[in-house]
Amino acid sequence: MSEPQQPQHPDLRESTWRTLLDWSARRSAAVGTRELLLHELEDRVLFSASPAAVLPTIDPSLIAEQTVIQPAESTDTLLDSGVAPDSAPVQSTASTNSEESTTSDLAGARRLELVFIDGHVADQQQLLDDLQRELPDRQLAVHVLDADRDGVDQITETLANYSDVSAIHIVAHGDDGATQLGSTWLSTASFDRHAAAIGTWQYALTDDADLLFYGCDLAATDAGVSLLNSISLLTGADTAASEDATGAAILGGDWVLEFQTGSIESNTLFSLGLQSEWLHLLQTETFQNGVASYNGTLDLVLDPNAPDTVNGGRPFTSMQIGDNGTQGVLRFDGLVGGGTGQIPIGSTVQNVELTLDVVNNINVGETITLHRITTSWDQNSTWNSMGNGIQIGSETHGTPDLVFTVTDSAPGQIVLSGTGLRSTVQRWVNGESNFGWLLTTSNGQVLELRTAEDGTTALRPQLAVEYVTFTPLINTAEQRVNQDIAPVQSTFARPLDGTVAEDTDRGSHSAVAIAPNGHYVVVWSELNASWGVYAQEFNSLGIAVDLAFQVNQTAVGDQYWASVAMADDGSFVITWTSVDQDGTGANVYARRFGANGSAGNEVRINTTTGGTQESSSIAMDSAGNYVIAWQGNGPGDSYGIFYRRFNSSGVALDGAERLANTSTTFGQGDVAVSLSDSGQFALLWDDDLGAHVRRFDFANGNGIDASQVLLQNDITAGNGDVAIDDAGNYVAVWRTYDGGDGSSRGIWMRRFDAGSGTLGTATNVTDTTANMQTSPSIEMDANGNYLVVWEGNGPGDTAGVFGKKFLANGTPLTPEFRLNVTTTGTQEMVSAALLDLNNFVAVWSGAGSDDSNGVFLRQFGSATPPSSSFLFSTSGDVSGSTTPGLADWTKGDILRFGEPNYSLGFNSTDGTIQFYGTADAAVDGNIANIDGMHFVTHDILLGGNTASAIQLKAGDIIFSYADDETLGGVFPIGKVDVAVFRPLAPGNYSVGNIFLLLDDVHAIADPDVAGLNDIRSITLVEHDTLIGDTVVKAGDFLFSRNGGAEDDNVYWFQTTDVGIGTTDGNVELLIDGADVGITKKVVGLELI
Structure with missing residues (x-):
């Protein structure tokens, strides 16, 4: 197979790509040739009220534990030794909505396939029961992801126990370009944070493995296609995902994975029976339909699992308000939170638009009133008429958020907005409980609204919210x-x-x-x-x-x-x-x-x-x-x-x-x-x-x-x-x-x-x-x-x-x-x-x-100020140190000096040394010498809008080597370069990936000395900062050189571009050491 092409991805540069491909993995696979496209999204979230039933109670033993499913007559045992048995790949025709029929090239060969069901998915037991059916040519190992833990981490941890996996099936809620895995959302926006972990999945896979995502609309946008291509590039697997709704046909879904990279050899996971009986969509819980119509003592709940109703046992496809005194409730759950597609708590809501699709029975001059409901509503209770305007059954509502008069009798969409709606959403964003809106019409008028249950999800009630988040301040002195x-x-x-x-x-x-x-x-x-x-x-x-x-x-x-x-x-x-x-x-x-x-x-x-x-x-x-x-x-x-x-x-x-x-x-x-x-x-x-x-x-x-x-x-x-x-x-x-x-x-x-x-x-x-x-x-x-x-x-x-x-x-x-x-x-x-x-x-x-x-x-402010500690390395190995915390370390180790007992001052310095990480393991010979180092405290994009831009993350460590090194025998990095170490898991510096950030800054500063002087010390400017009468901009660097008459100076690199062969900018002398009394080499540098 040929080596995958480098993606045009601002967060996955050639340097990163080479490190992941050659140093960490050195694995290639044939993948699709779709271009990797990423688009930054504005802070505008479109919430849609599509149905998602309340999650059933799940047996706790299923959570975060593996369930091995195989034919009853099989004597094979998985995971006894922590490693799956060898299995040969099986060629078959990919099946979608038909029962699988597998043709094996090798008699008795059985594909090992892993299934991950996200903990947020409804009626999980129904899915698990279906996977218990006999599958003669397939061995399934099924895992339910803990909804409260990072799902990417859980999959990574599980795959570490496997080899020769032919397929991975991920069953999870999806949305345009994102899928929900445990407590995290995997999307183009979060991909860089998970790329290193996903890159390790390939170790568990066969060369022709498939990676199938069952979830609504994951591949419906360029962002989703980019995500799937990126995953395919890192894992070597062929990927498949849906471009529309996945799930029950009655709700407008299907089980076809329309988008594919490469050749998908795996059959559909679930039986035809399950596909017709599991009455849900694999759509994000953020988009829930809480619309219900109430008439006197009769509850007519718009839910596919509702009991038989007057329309012949099928769920309602529309709701009527005002007919014989009926009222409606419109509820959008899950708007606020920390996940993808949610509004962060504390954001400022700038605009709200509520879109309703009118079927018929609309009357010119009809008045629609929306009230914010202030207590929880019970769809099993008896709702009375408006009465005194204060109570609807046991649910209390506030004064009207919006009163809207219909001016057009034709069916179609009504877009509602106003300060009342925005005020209510702001209340929800600020932490108040979200019980939705009560809808009423003027006396005797009838309004019929479309719901998602007719299978036309584009016509469901939708809530568009524009908001901005704020950056908390830190406490400062006067x-x-x-x-x-x-x-x-x-x-x-x-x-x-x-x-x-x-x-x-x-x-x-x-x-x-x-x-x-x-x-x-x-x-x-x-x-x-x-x-x-x-x-x-x-x-x-x-x-x-x-x-x-x-x-x-x-x-x-x-x-x-x-x-x-x-x-x-x-x-x-x-x-x-x-x-x-x-x-x-x-x-x-x-x-x-x-x-x-x-x-x-x-x-x-x-x-x-x-x-x-x-x-x-x-x-x-x-x-x-x-x-x-x-x-x-x-x-x-x-x-x-x-x-x-x-x-x-x-x-x-x-x-x-x-x-x-x-x-x-x-x-x-x-x-x-x-x-x-x-x-x-x-x-x-x-x-x-x-x-x-x-x-x-x-x-x-x-x-x-x-x-x-x-x-x-x-x-x-x-x-x-x-x-x-x-x-x-x-x-x-x-x-x-x-x-x-x-x-x-x-x-x-x-x-x-x-x-x-x-x-x-x-x-x-x-x-x-x-x-x-x-x-x-x-x-x-x-x-x-x-x-x-x-x-x-x-x-x-x-x-x-x-x-x-x-x-x-x-x-x-x-x-x-x-x-x-x-x-x-x-x-x-x-x-x-x-x-x-x-x-x-x-x-x-x-x-x-x-x-x-x-x-x-x-x-x-409420923000945590920068940590009162610092990282350092030494120019030589140390043994027998009497400093508390650590006695021995090498010149390639990264050390932290801080609490407990941390204090600085002349004759009063005290603290504890802790091991933070090492650069030794990455280089050939396992002996490295770190020169300069900087700990990144804020996410920052370097290189602006250039194709080679790199997104640094809080927790990254920028560093330079004292000598020319080679990583993994193939990836050279020089003493004139600046690299980045990114931990595989945030805060855990025992394992991670290294990629090149700045390529030979000296060649820019002085072409005559390019490649001769190492970067002795380096610091990243993370905020626009005034130094004397000079403003250094976020994304710039300050550094010192080693060797020559200039090693007591501080230089300023004004960044234009970054990466291998594309590093560019302007270098100026910022501090002339001789002018300020510096007569020795500058060996450490940090902008405070």
């Missing part, structure tokens, strides 16, 4: 943001006249903004010769990813009072006030920045230039649409609150500013704005009467509230902030003098529902009421939970910044807590940006380390 020590840096957003005016300043409610990937930007105003606006970007580790930069392009006059908002893609907009820039006094300006670092020009926001326009506030939705509001002179008020709307491209949706306040009796100021993804925004401001709030519709800019809502009738009430959720509920916070809490100033809040009805009375936010608490800011997560921060007197500081967390219902989640670490001097003008209540960043100005009047931040 750190200074501003790089220059100027006379004043401040996060203020109110006129200061050079000093902080306590009676009028409200701080900044938006001096920081964050994206779901944990990337955030901080803005502040800095006084040098004049005031200017500056910004600095950070990643989720709190590391600055670029130099601080000046935002305003025009330096004439003063620019200050900055606010910022950020979209989910990382683009952001900064707004500020500019004085005397264009000769018209104070005006509001803004500037847009792309997530890729691009920047637009500054633009004036206000169209009225007479008088003063100042103190702007900005809010943005996840898509990048935004609202800017400010105070000053404009149409209808000489000192009012105005706003303009902009789309995500920065195009103004309002030709001129619009007036927000409905009363013009007093001067209005201190405006704050909040914008929801559902298209509502709220403005809060104050005047001589007190603090006010009003909501608006982003789509048309009109007020939702006819007039402004008074929060507190007190001239001292103000300096506030507001946050609104997708349902239109909002929370307002403000400061007032002597508000009844015993303080000279106190922080108050008030909650409102979507109808602007108050949810209780105004309540005090702070626990400490003595002295002063002022300048509050509020941030809300997708759940409606919120964080309030403020300045003043509190725990451990009389002039600090503090916070307190609240649930969406207003219940305090925590006592108040201090944000600042430095307690000397004053800390003030605090604001926050929030992913959820466990992941946020706070920013303030005042006294701190290295600056008595600077800008500081602190991250609060």
